[in-house]
Amino acid sequence: MQSYEERLTAPRSWWVIAALIGVACALMLLPLGTLPMLGGLIGGAALSAVAVSSYGSVRIRVVGGALIAGEAKIPVSALGEAQALDAAEAMAWRTHKADARAFMLLRSYVPTAVRVEISDPEDPTPYAYLSTREPERLVAALSSASSASSASSASSASSARG
16 A cells, blocks of 8 residues: 655745744834843744744645545545646635535645545535645555555455355
8 A cells, every 4th residue: 555645844935934023023122122122033933933833734644544634534435536636726626616615725835736525425525625745646645545445345344254
């Protein structure tokens, strides 16, 4: 079974913005003296760096017969067809083609994505939209995991009959 793991890290420009927020905090506190200015620089930069780091720490994994995307864990048996989306198609599924019931792991700085049908009849979610930098690899990992899951369930069903 082909496993997959990706971390959707924030772009470098966001880290520059986090540093600039620290500078802005320092400038706001400059009239109060040097020590408050340094505190504003360190505090502002640290808080904005924590925000950028936490937003950019989301992971997409295909392990153990499940798709784990951020906080969601979906068994591969509940997934349907996976479709790799190029930048234009991904933009369409983020905007006018989007369904309000869909699970969206959306990162605006990642132009490509994968759309995975949810085939569980008891789940009202029609599909999962996952921003990914490597959509073809994720689709291949999902199809490999689905094949392995269906093969193991078929072998366990045949051994239960015997």
